[in-house]
């Protein structure tokens with residue numbers, strides 16, 4: 001969706017401390033899978049919530065207008081990595097909702 005943006009950010013998996021490259025024009029899920037991280041996913045279109053996690057640090061934006069998140073979940077930093085793109089270095093919590 002943002003293929004014109006060639007910047008590559010750093011994605012950190014909070015649970016393991018693993019860091020990996022996260023190109024701005026690629027979803028966080030794609031970056032996770034490309035690095036061999038076994039992150040759960042199903043629909044890959046922002047509907048099923050299987051991939052849900054949360055942004056601990058940094059910023060990510062959803063590439064679709066209505067990702068399957070409640071407003072209060074969004075306010076707590078919840079993110080659907082299958083349709084979310086990094087806007088800077090991101091530390092990703094999950095998988096799952098923030099405890």
Ligand code: FES
Pocket residue numbers: 040041042043044045046047048049050051052068080081082083
């Ligand atoms: S895989 Fe279904 S919402 Fe991300």
